[in-house]
Amino acid sequence: KEVHYLYHVLKWSKRLIVVTGAGVSVAAGIPDFRSAQGLFSGNVKATGGRRGKEMFDAHVVNKDSESVHDYLAMITKLSQACASARSTPTQFHKFIADIALSGRLSRLYTQNIDDIESEFDALKPRVPLSAESKTVQLHGSITKVYCSKCSYIGDYNAELFETEAALNEYPACPECLELDSVRAVAGKRQQGSGVLRPRIVLYNELNNDSEQIGLITEKDLKSRPDGLIVVGTTLRIPGVRRMVRELSKAIHATAPATGGCIYINDEIESISVEMDACFDLVVKGDCQAIPQLL
Secondary structure (H helix, E strand, O other), rough: HHHHHHHHHHHHHEEEEEEOOOOHHHHOOOOOOOOOOOOOOOEEOOOOOOOOHHHEEHHOOOHHHHHHHHHHHHHHHHHHHHHHHHHHOHHHHHHHHHHHHOOOEEEEOOOOOOHHHHHHOOOOOOOOOOOOOOOEEEEEEEEEEEOOOOOEEEEEEEHHHHHHHHHOOOOEEEHHHHHHHHHOOOOOOOOOOOOEEEOOOOOOOOOHHHHHHHHHHHHHHHOOOOOEEEEEEOOOOHHHHHHHHHHHHHHHHOOOOEEEEEEEOOOOOOOOOOHHOOOOOOEEEEEHHHHHHO
């Protein structure tokens, strides 16, 4: 019965919304965050003995030059792992892309920064984020950088960050430097340069895409979605929990007979009673087995 229900939602939903977390990318060689082997567990090598979670906290990584060095060194290693993963997308990533190609995927919301979705034309994210983007990267992407001062967004350059990590500082923004050089030629006062940072949303940091994400979510809630798949996430992030609750309510209100909300994860014990009530089916297991099972 449960497998038939899973099949029905994944194969017949016409306006499906998928919310993914780190568990979706583990099979591609990227560690998750909260498991025993995850990035948040124990001490991370080459980070001054800091716990993994601290290396994603803006208050910690921007505290001093040593913290910046450790953060950029960690980002360099994580970027290499993500680049390798993008060359071998998982079966579940391919499955979501197939749903998008069929025209049945309304939106993919991902908490992941690995940017594996960019390997599929049907899922390719747009940066800066726009309503036309099929994939919404809730926490940014490790493949992009942004300037702390101006609106510049560029591609991540590992060599540049490796060099600056040795100097314990963020690299200067090329757009700001060019503007100052033009002002100098014109005899105008220089305005100073911002610095380039990985375009990743850290804890205790504002999300530059938050307004656009809110507009897209509102649009999706009004689009009468008829299916929701939440996979590979423990739903610990408050904003994601709230979004899932709202989507669940919308689906149960607009498609009470045919719509369905499903949660898939290796660990289901951590899900709260409040969130459990959002789902019609909870599946404990590896999401990579879903395409073959169906």
